[in-house]
Amino acid sequence: MARRTTAVVVGAGVAGTTTALSLRREGLDVTLVDAWEPGHPGAASGGEHRILRSSHGTDEFYAQLSREGRLGWLELGEQTSEELFVQCGAVMLAKEGNTAWEDASKKTLERLGIPHFVAPAHELPVRLPVMKADDIAYGLWEPEAGFVYAQRAVQAAVRQFLREGGKLRRARVVTDEAERPLLDGKPIAADVVVMACGAWMSGLFPRTLRRHLDVVRQNVIMIATPPGETGYDHTEFPCWIDHGNGAYGIPAAGGFGFKAVLVWRQLHIDLDREDRIVDETSIARTRRYLAARFPGLADQPISQMAVSQIANTADTHFMIDRHPEHRGMVLVAGDSGHLLKHGMAIGRFVAGLALERHETDERFRIRDRSSVDLASRPQ
Structure with a gap:
């Protein structure tokens, strides 16, 4: 496996910031990019606070993840x-x-x-x-x-990321027809690329994600x-x-x-x-x-x-998987309103996937999801 030394993480919400921090702690040169300031009002992980609890019905995975x-x-x-x-x-x-x-x-x-x-x-x-x-x-x-103070926690993670040598950049990332992310009009050049742009993922990856979100x-x-x-x-x-x-x-x-x-x-x-x-x-x-x-x-x-x-997503599970056509790129989408509670545990999971230390969990794969009544499923 080739050594990975550089990473670009797009999206300074909870998934992006904790992933960037985790990758930086793995020794990579990491740049975190967002179109706005971290914790901005339009972000799903902005706002004042979110509940953190471990009750998830029969699902042991999420219960353990929330404890982490x-x-x-x-x-x-x-x-x-x-x-x-x-x-x-x-x-x-x-x-x-x-x-x-x-x-x-x-x-x-x-x-x-x-x-x-x-x-x-x-x-x-x-x-x-x-x-x-x-x-x-x-x-x-x-x-x-x-509960977690949401905006405060995201901004704290960014500050810690910067203290540990990470870089933060304000810029807009778009994608081309092949769904390759472009920064300054050019494909992002990095060993690891993580796209974690919340609700904007649907528009950035219309062919891969739109029908699932x-x-x-x-x-x-x-x-x-x-x-x-x-x-x-x-x-x-x-x-x-x-x-x-x-x-x-x-x-x-x-x-x-x-x-x-x-x-x-x-x-x-x-x-x-x-x-x-x-x-x-x-x-x-x-x-x-x-x-x-x-x-x-x-x-x-x-x-x-x-x-x-x-x-x-229809089944309320996250989508955390490699892009089907661009293996060096990991997509994080479908937060279903309950990602923030898992915090650094999600960041470490995404970093491990990006570094090819493990495969994604089956429930996180990019695939068609069975339809459920979202209003009846607590997050």
Whole structure:
């Protein structure tokens, strides 16, 4: 195998930055390229925070990967002297009559020895007093889960990459008819090329990826908590996933409000022209959900809103594979909204694939995916 000494990673989101850092630690001369600044508002891995937990139904692979990701964010936080991961716990709400995913997750956590416990229905009013939980059979609790400060973590990874000798360049990369990436109008010349451009991957690789990716809007709404009340803060309330209602959220932390997100399919988004403004329908749906689950927040003012885009795959697995025609190029796409929690673990995996130390996982291969109801699959 020829020795690889140079690498170009395109896309300074979580996948690109952690891959660039991993390749740099392998001794390669690495350049990280992005059209905007790392953590920019349009990036899927921008924004304030993301949940980090290990419950993934029957899937042991993602459960273990998230544990590696948790350690990676803690280690990077120590290296940069920044708080990147907050361990406030996470609870999966098993709705009466719809507990299959939580039941499967519990068995997986047990097999892997990942800390967890079950909070029965009669305990929930005590453990979660600000939440209306009369339709919940039990809560599956992960005490070592929590959330990652997303934009802060991506930018911290970039700074660490630069401290360790990596190079960052602001430039736009396009592809030619053969799907070769072009920088300054010329094919990228490097031993290793990794393309990790989030939702833009569909347009960059129309022949290879477009039919596999569904780029949709994701609206995020944060609610101001009642004055003087601490019950919604991360010191007293965990992250939560309301699988039965297609919702999830993060408690108030870091000067941000209480995050409430409803997941449902929407129209495709024009990445380069469409305004990132939350529509009135989304606001109304969120308020109806809050009235039912968090009645104390139903009439509280919205403190912050954001729109990001997610490149979904039909089966919600990532696509991390070599380009079928350009073996020296690795494509990272289809983040399905849950890549950030895995952090440095994904970066190491992609770096290993790019250096041909291992093949990709079967679930990550670029191939047609069976259709599933994305709204019913928690990420």
